[in-house]
Amino acid sequence: MFTQKHIEHFSSLETPFYFYDLGLLKKTLEELKKAAPAHYHIHYALKANAHPTLLEMIRNAGLGADCVSGNEVKRALECKFKNTDIAFAGVGKGDKEINFALDNSIFCFNVESMHELKVIDQLAKNKNTKANIALRINPNVDAYTHKYITTGLEENKFGINPYEFDAVLEVLKTLSNLNFTGLHFHIGSQIQDLNPFKNLCIRANEINKWFIQKGFLLPHINLGGGLGVDYHQPETKAVVDFSSYFAIFKQFLELEPSQQIHFELGRSIIAQCGSLISRVLYIKNGINTNFAILDAGMTELIRPALYQAYHKIENISKPNMPNTTKYDVVGPICESSDCFGKAVELPLTERGNLIALRTAGAYGEVMSNHYNLREQVQSVFM
Numbered sequence: 212m213f214t215q216k217h218i219e220h221f222s223s224l225e226t227p228f229y230f231y232d233l234g235l236l237k238k239t240l241e242e243l244k245k246a247a248p249a250h251y252h253i254h255y256a257l258k259a260n261a262h263p264t265l266l267e268m269i270r271n272a273g274l275g276a277d278c279v280s281g282n283e284v285k286r287a288l289e290c291k292f293k294n295t296d297i298a299f300a301g302v303g304k305g306d307k308e309i310n311f312a313l314d315n316s317i318f319c320f321n322v323e324s325m326h327e328l329k330v331i332d333q334l335a336k337n338k339n340t341k342a343n344i345a346l347r348i349n350p351n352v353d354a355y356t357h358k359y360i361t362t363g364l365e366e367n368k369f370g371i372n373p374y375e376f377d378a379v380l381e382v383l384k385t386l387s388n389l390n391f392t393g394l395h396f397h398i399g400s401q402i403q404d405l406n407p408f409k410n411l412c413i414r415a416n417e418i419n420k421w422f423i424q425k426g427f428l429l430p431h432i433n434l435g436g437g438l439g440v441d442y443h444q445p446e447t448k449a450v451v452d453f454s455s456y457f458a459i460f461k462q463f464l465e466l467e468p469s470q471q472i473h474f475e476l477g478r479s480i481i482a483q484c485g486s487l488i489s490r491v492l493y494i495k496n497g498i499n500t501n502f503a504i505l506d507a508g509m510t511e512l513i514r515p516a517l518y519q520a521y522h523k524i525e526n527i528s529k530p531n532m533p534n535t536t537k538y539d540v541v542g543p544i545c546e547s548s549d550c551f552g553k554a555v556e557l558p559l560t561e562r563g564n565l566i567a568l569r570t571a572g573a574y575g576e577v578m579s580n581h582y583n584l585r586e587q588v589q590s591v592f593m
């Protein structure tokens with residue numbers, strides 16, 4: 212992926228920085244559009260990466276937006292996503308955020324509790340308007356992913372549980388400022404085995420049928436996101452196999468012809484397009500391996516520290532050299548969790564070498580923070 216042209220360009224830049232490959236994003240969006248049946252509505256999950264340059268390309272490809280905060284709704288609108296293409300989920304929407312979304316007549320609030328239904332109804336009443344809502348359902352389907360990014364189990368804080376459905380319908384009868392327009396599901400993230408999506412379809416069919424029996428044929432069903440990427444093969448698996456993913460829904464999802472199908476994909480669209488580029492500051496001897504100390508840390512890419520996530524590490528200053536030496540690749544932050552990889556095999560690595568942490572396009576820049584009073588780093592596009 213990194214050509215001589217990239218490396219020459221990078222050499223003149225201050226590190227660390229996020230690098231985004233716009234050609235790969237274009238290709239990914241094309242593959243996504245090719246694989247998804249034309250009647251599927253795809254919302255891009257801004258939480259994965261909300262950089263305006265990327266959002267503009269994603270919006271131009273015809274995707275809607277999936278937001279989880281008032282500021283994400285604001286960013287989506289600033290980047291010219293249509294209000295009627297914006298879904299707003301989140302277990303703890305604040306009044307200010309709800310009011311902002313009401314003022315902009317978004318497509319739908321994905322509501323996560325009975326209490327939230329009542330609050331949105333009251334805030335809509337205050338404005339003499341109506342809010343479109345979908346119920347976010349907790350389907351109790353295991354995504355078999357890291358426990359911090361599993362969301363569809365009863366023990367998780369997300370969504371409304373099936374045992375609450377009767378009570379929810381009773382409450383909805385009393386809430387005249389809500390339009391009940393859909394059901395929403397999202398079982399987790401970085402799901403690589405497609406079986407959980409099949410199980411999701413089966414549960415969604417059952418739950419949808421239950422609502423139809425109760426007299427609610429809802430206009431839209433949202434299956435969320437969660438499709439995983441291959442962190443080990445950023446080159447050969449640069450674009451996710453969207454066809455196999457959508458094939459599961461084509462085969463197993465049984466909705467009524469009038470019902471629209473929505474998705475909210477984040478990581479699978481943007482993860483492989485980004486890398487965090489840094490320089491080696493120091494090499495230091497350790498007991499078992501050496502340490503390669505980078506100028507990027509957990510402040511720029513927190514996933515390894517938070518989820519013990521793997522990101523491929525490459526010394527791009529030595530592109531054709533064999534991996535001869537093991538390094539613990541660490542950042543400058545004052546705690547031992549600031550480690551990108553242990554015993555990573557690299558070519559002989561020296562101060563000043565450029566190191567790429569791959570597959571950092573999703574949940575990289577958006578999760579960056581200022582711990583140790585670190586500065587915000589720049590984004591570079593090519």
Ligand code: LLP
Pocket residue numbers: 256258259277300360362397399400401435436437438475476477478479514518573574
């Ligand atoms: N919809 C909802 C309601 C979500 O909560 C999420 C992600 C998505 C869609 C998009 O999921 P995706 O297609 O990106 O998997 N920081 C973690 C990931 C957290 C995911 C949160 N929800 C990580 O770095 O792995």
